[in-house]
Amino acid sequence: DIQMTQSPSAMSASVGDRVTITCRASQGISNYLAWFQQKPGKVPKRLIYASSSLQSGVPSRFSGSGSGTEFTLTISSLQPEDFATYYCLQHNSYPPTFGQGTKLEIK
């Protein structure tokens, strides 16, 4: 199975900060990587697909990059509604695997 190592596992930041979350795959996954945001008690919401494509309706402050084994999710200027847990998901090969999550908290 491909392991997805997400870092950091938790972080605190302030409104207006630029934040970067990283996922590393244990082997190459091309661009079969998606990012999700999940708020407490809610369904995961897809933000980014194909590593860098922004989901329709998602604010442009979210961006994704990477290919192969190293991927990043960047929030250019944190807003209050962005405090949540973020997950990456690889689906290049079976089984699909999630990163362990990054909990983004208010500083």
Added chain:
Amino acid sequence: QVQLVQSGAEVKKPGASVKVSCKASGYTFTSYYMHWVRQAPGQGLEWMGIINPSGGSTSYAQKFQGRVTMTRDTSTSTVYMELSSLRSEDTAVYYCARGEYCSGGSCYSRRTLAEYFQHWGQGTLVTVSS
């Protein structure tokens, strides 16, 4: 619009089985694989398995082999996930999520990339407690 509507919360005793449904609408049911993912309280997302609604073929995560069964009913556009021999560690929210686009025996990577896990059910809480 695409909708995945899951069955309601369940409370089960250890050793029992639970069957969760996911009813799809707004698209061609047999053209997209369906995945099941679970999330234990305070934990991350865990992939359980997949079903091809067209032919009914399945693939399960090693962890759940022998305990999970995924089925579908094309007449009602519904997929089911049954988990047996429940234990307290199975207490979790269970989600269905739409996956690969496949039609006429072929899967299409470009469309799959664009739509993979875009749509999720609302989740079903399964509580296992004596």
